[in-house]
Amino acid sequence: MSESHLELPQGTLDLLILRTLALEPQHGWAISERIHQISSKVLQVQQGSLYPALHRLERHGWIKSRWGASDNNRRAKYYELTARGRKQLEAEKTAWEKLTTAVAQILETA
Amino acid sequence: MLNDLRLRLRSLFKKNAVEDEINDELRFHFDQHVEKLIASGMSPAESRRRARRAIGTDDQIREQYRDSSGIRFVETLLLDVRYGTRILLKNWKPASIAAFSLAVAMALGVAGLSVFNGIILRPPVAAEPKHLVSIYTTVPASDSHNISYPDYEYYRDNNHSFSGVAAFPEQVSRVPMTVGRLDEAGTVESASDNYFGAMGIRPFLGRFFVPGDDEKKVPEAVLTYSAWKRWGADPKIVGKPVVFMGHQRALTIVGVAPENFTGVVFGFSADVITTLAGNSQTFTQRDNRWLRLIGRLKAGVTRESARADVRVLSGQLAAAYPKEDKDRAVVVSPATVLSSEPDAQSTAELISAVLIALALMVLLIACANVANLLLGLATGRKQEMLIRSALGANRGRLIRQLLTESAILCAFGGTAGFLIASVALAQFSQFSAVLGLFGTFRFAVDFRTNGIVLLMTIALIFIASLATGLTPAIYASATNVAGALSGEAVIGGTRKSHVRNALVVIQVAICTLVMVGVGLCMRSLQNLRDVNLGFSARSLTSVMIDLQSNGVPEAQWPNSYRQLKQAALQLGGVQSCSLALELPLIDSNWSTDGIRVVGASDTAQWNQIPVNTVDGDYFTTLGIPLLRGRAFNSSDSKRAPEVVVINHNMAKTYWPGADPIGKQMHIQDGNRVVTVVGVVGDSKYNALDETVHPVIYYALSQHYLPGLLLTIRTRGNPRFWLQPLSQMVRNHGLQLTFLPFTFNEVMSFSLLIPILTLRVVSVLGALALMLAILGLYGAIFYSVNERKREIGIRIALGAQPSHLLKLFLRQTAIISGLGVSVGLFLGVAATILLRSQFYRISPVEMQVLIPVAVAMILISMGIAYMAARPWIKVEPMEAVRHT
Numbered sequence: 001m002s003e004s005h006l007e008l009p010q011g012t013l014d015l016l017i018l019r020t021l022a023l024e025p026q027h028g029w030a031i032s033e034r035i036h037q038i039s040s041k042v043l044q045v046q047q048g049s050l051y052p053a054l055h056r057l058e059r060h061g062w063i064k065s066r067w068g069a070s071d072n073n074r075r076a077k078y079y080e081l082t083a084r085g086r087k088q089l090e091a092e093k094t095a096w097e098k099l100t101t102a103v104a105q106i107l108e109t110a
Numbered sequence: 111m112l113n114d115l116r117l118r119l120r121s122l123f124k125k126n127a128v129e130d131e132i133n134d135e136l137r138f139h140f141d142q143h144v145e146k147l148i149a150s151g152m153s154p155a156e157s158r159r160r161a162r163r164a165i166g167t168d169d170q171i172r173e174q175y176r177d178s179s180g181i182r183f184v185e186t187l188l189l190d191v192r193y194g195t196r197i198l199l200k201n202w203k204p205a206s207i208a209a210f211s212l213a214v215a216m217a218l219g220v221a222g223l224s225v226f227n228g229i230i231l232r233p234p235v236a237a238e239p240k241h242l243v244s245i246y247t248t249v250p251a252s253d254s255h256n257i258s259y260p261d262y263e264y265y266r267d268n269n270h271s272f273s274g275v276a277a278f279p280e281q282v283s284r285v286p287m288t289v290g291r292l293d294e295a296g297t298v299e300s301a302s303d304n305y306f307g308a309m310g311i312r313p314f315l316g317r318f319f320v321p322g323d324d325e326k327k328v329p330e331a332v333l334t335y336s337a338w339k340r341w342g343a344d345p346k347i348v349g350k351p352v353v354f355m356g357h358q359r360a361l362t363i364v365g366v367a368p369e370n371f372t373g374v375v376f377g378f379s380a381d382v383i384t385t386l387a388g389n390s391q392t393f394t395q396r397d398n399r400w401l402r403l404i405g406r407l408k409a410g411v412t413r414e415s416a417r418a419d420v421r422v423l424s425g426q427l428a429a430a431y432p433k434e435d436k437d438r439a440v441v442v443s444p445a446t447v448l449s450s451e452p453d454a455q456s457t458a459e460l461i462s463a464v465l466i467a468l469a470l471m472v473l474l475i476a477c478a479n480v481a482n483l484l485l486g487l488a489t490g491r492k493q494e495m496l497i498r499s500a501l502g503a504n505r506g507r508l509i510r511q512l513l514t515e516s517a518i519l520c521a522f523g524g525t526a527g528f529l530i531a532s533v534a535l536a537q538f539s540q541f542s543a544v545l546g547l548f549g550t551f552r553f554a555v556d557f558r559t560n561g562i563v564l565l566m567t568i569a570l571i572f573i574a575s576l577a578t579g580l581t582p583a584i585y586a587s588a589t590n591v592a593g594a595l596s597g598e599a600v601i602g603g604t605r606k607s608h609v610r611n612a613l614v615v616i617q618v619a620i621c622t623l624v625m626v627g628v629g630l631c632m633r634s635l636q637n638l639r640d641v642n643l644g645f646s647a648r649s650l651t652s653v654m655i656d657l658q659s660n661g662v663p664e665a666q667w668p669n670s671y672r673q674l675k676q677a678a679l680q681l682g683g684v685q686s687c688s689l690a691l692e693l694p695l696i697d698s699n700w701s702t703d704g705i706r707v708v709g710a711s712d713t714a715q716w717n718q719i720p721v722n723t724v725d726g727d728y729f730t731t732l733g734i735p736l737l738r739g740r741a742f743n744s745s746d747s748k749r750a751p752e753v754v755v756i757n758h759n760m761a762k763t764y765w766p767g768a769d770p771i772g773k774q775m776h777i778q779d780g781n782r783v784v785t786v787v788g789v790v791g792d793s794k795y796n797a798l799d800e801t802v803h804p805v806i807y808y809a810l811s812q813h814y815l816p817g818l819l820l821t822i823r824t825r826g827n828p829r830f831w832l833q834p835l836s837q838m839v840r841n842h843g844l845q846l847t848f849l850p851f852t853f854n855e856v857m858s859f860s861l862l863i864p865i866l867t868l869r870v871v872s873v874l875g876a877l878a879l880m881l882a883i884l885g886l887y888g889a890i891f892y893s894v895n896e897r898k899r900e901i902g903i904r905i906a907l908g909a910q911p912s913h914l915l916k917l918f919l920r921q922t923a924i925i926s927g928l929g930v931s932v933g934l935f936l937g938v939a940a941t942i943l944l945r946s947q948f949y950r951i952s953p954v955e956m957q958v959l960i961p962v963a964v965a966m967i968l969i970s971m972g973i974a975y976m977a978a979r980p981w982i983k984v985e986p987m988e989a990v991r992h993t
Contacts, residue, residue: 028139029138029139047136047164047165059117059118074141076135077131
């Protein structure tokens with residue numbers, strides 16, 4: 001199964017993770033699956049990018065982690081959004097929308 | 111941010127737990143992936159393979175995690191420390207030399223800092239010492255800074271700036287006394303009744319003095335803690351008496367001072383403090399100056415306003431009592447442990463500064479040693495450095511690693527040095543010394559290391575690490591990958607040998623400088639010893655006779671003195687005997703009288719001349735030559751006209767070119783007129799290094815005094831007459847306040863400080879020399895070591911070993927010659943700076959500089975020979991193969 005991987009800039013992955021966690025707390029695997037599904041299988045987040053990003057977000061205090069039991073009763077680390085994380089999500093969403101609008105305008109007119 | 115810190119600390123300290131968590135998380139992810147693939151129809155084995163491929167290297171994840179978690183720095187530091195320790199242990203020979211040099215030098219540095227701390231930084235034992243000030247007077251003409259009792263009362267009662275002004279004499283006496291059943295000689299000091307109140311100390315037992323105690327008939331006593339302990343630690347000692355033998359006085363002990371109070375006068379460990387009662391005759395003598403004042407500033411009062419206040423008061427005193435108090439400026443300065451004359455403070459600062467400078471110089475030598483050794487080690491690790499750099503370490507990383515190694519050495523040396531110094535200094539905090547004449551005094555100076563010294567030591571270690579490690583680190587990390595990996599050796603000198611040579615020059619220069627210091631001390635001491643005394647000091651023994659405190663009535667004095675003198679002459683082997691108020695070199699200040707030559711105009715100033723009162727045999731007993739006229743004789747009685755004898759310098763000054771015999775002078779005190787009957791040779795009066803000045807001798811038979819020194823000239827070792835003299839005095843029913851002494855003891859007492867200084871500086875010099883020799887040996891050894899290949903090739907090509915030896919010796923000669931020159935130059939600079947502290951030293955003291963230079967060069971040559979010889983002798987094939 002060869003998929004063309006789109007290279008996600010670092011900031012964007014953070015935004016996606018935060019957005020995914022806004023719905024409910026999830027573990028790393030679920031986050032990567034969710035992103036894969038919702039993006040119509042376009043975005044596949046590699047482990048090598050996902051976990052460092054998760055740990056970084058945790059250090060910033062935007063998400064917090066706790067160990068729990070998964071659906072099939074395995075030990076898994078669940079992440080959930082904090083209040084500060086929610087604010088950060090809003091801020092990044094606004095920034096992203098501004099950026100994409102600006103880029104789209106240029107592509108249309110030029 | 112706190113979150114961040116918490117997570118970082120957790121990664122640092124619970125490393126294993128965190129690693130396990132990462133593993134668990136990644137394993138879970140893997141398992142889920144495998145499950146998903148199996149559910150989509152793949153075989154388990156295939157699923158596993160796929161999932162594994164998808165993971166990539168989870169090591170990379172871990173690395174990234176670790177990198178991003180930013181605890182890299184601390185982790186690598188710990189790694190560096192472990193690795194560095196291994197390297198140092200592997201090269202344990204040079205490492206132990208380095209550590210040893212550092213330990214010695216650091217011990218010295220710590221000792222210097224502790225002395226500085228003990229003398230300068232430590233405040234006096236009191237509550238809130240910052241609010242204490244010293245008050246003393248300065249008079250242009252005289253050295254005495256003391257204040258009289260009436261003046262003290264005036265300052266005490268009329269000031270607006272102090273909550274208390276206390277007074278004490280800067281005096282320590284050894285008095286034989288009885289406490290309970292113990293017969294001892296105790297160290298006695300005294301202080302005014304409000305002293306302890308002003309100092310703000312609380313008693314350990316009983317109470318302290320209260321205002322009003324000075325007016326009592328008999329003084330009261332306070333014991334110091336050390337005395338109380340030594341004398342049996344009697345918990346019921348309050349109220350018991352202590353009897354002073356010489357004066358037959360019983361004082362009541364009212365209390366015991368706390369442990370940290372060692373006395374009123376700096377440095378001495380006192381036993382008994384008494385009130386000023388008993389000196390009541392001085393309470394009305396405005397011109398009898400014997401007290402120092404200490405005051406506690408009121409809350410909110412600054413030293414400046416206190417100064418102004420005291421100045422106003424002294425102005426009032428000068429106006430009211432022009433005879434006694436004119437021209438006396440009053441100084442108010444912060445009270446330090448040396449709450450005495452201003453000279454003591456600056457001398458102490460000077461001594462500390464010099465000590466610290468010397469210690470730091472020795473430390474520098476040690477650091478240069480260590481730097482050289484590390485440089486030597488760095489050669490052998492060139493390849494290691496290159497491999498590291500090839501693997502991705504940047505230069506900063508390499509330097510950090512090498513600095514860590516030097517830091518380990520310095521930390522080790524520094525800790526060892528600190529411990530050594532602490533132990534040594536702890537021995538010193540309480541020691542007694544026999545001050546020849548006066549008996550055994552106990553000194554209490556707190557030189558022990560404490561927190562402040564520890565902090566300074568840590569700073570020193572830090573600086574030393576940089577000093578020793580930076581140069582080798584910079585050198586070693588400059589890598590030339592291709593060249594070194596291919597094993598090219600370096601022929602001849604390189605940049606590295608320049609660095610090494612520079613270090614050797616520094617070592618030799620500093621060592622030379624310290625040696626010059628030792629030489630100066632020796633020379634100064636020798637000059638003092640060779641001083642022409644002007645009298646013959648060799649076979650003199652003296653004893654102090656105090657008729658007044660023995661209760662002999664004044665009318666009896668002439669008779670008593672005569673009897674004593676006759677008894678002394680009858681002791682076997684006594685050539686002559688004399689009675690005098692002062693003897694040379696014992697008192698640093700003789701009292702003065704104002705004189706005016708008869709015939710000079712009446713508006714001429716009164717000149718203050720030091721005076722001594724002596725009998726007719728004084729000059730013959732001491733061996734002072736009589737130049738003109740006569741000494742005192744039996745015709746000079748109380749009823750006869752008053753006569754004086756003057757010294758040569760006075761004759762020259764006041765009657766130049768004329769014969770002073772028969773000339774007359776006015777004496778200010780009592781408005782008398784005296785006639786000069788004799789001129790004697792000049793001699794030393796107060797100190798060995800004084801300049802000659804006029805002196806007047808009064809006749810004892812015209813001025814009998816309550817206490818005199820009886821001196822005999824003996825045939826043979828003067829020590830044999832100590833016992834007979836004591837016995838003789840006791841046979842006359844008199845108590846001895848001071849034991850008899852010989853003049854040799856007086857001489858050694860005068861030379862005490864120069865001798866002590868010489869000893870200390872010599873120890874430092876020996877250490878400096880030892881370290882420099884070690885350093886030089888190491889440097890040359892490594893230098894020759896490096897050039898093994900070159901030597902082997904040269905020998906194989908036919909060079910004579912002795913030729914090569916000469917080559918090395920010549921190179922060493924140039925380097926050490928340069929070092930010695932720099933050292934001599936610095937030595938001359940130091941001489942000029944410190945000239946005032948030595949006796950008769952010229953700025954360029956050839957007798958010191960030349961021997962030092964010659965010695966240093968010879969030593970360097972010797973070391974070079976010893977270090978280079980083994981390598982020169984080696985077989986060429988051996989040398990070449992050794993690489």
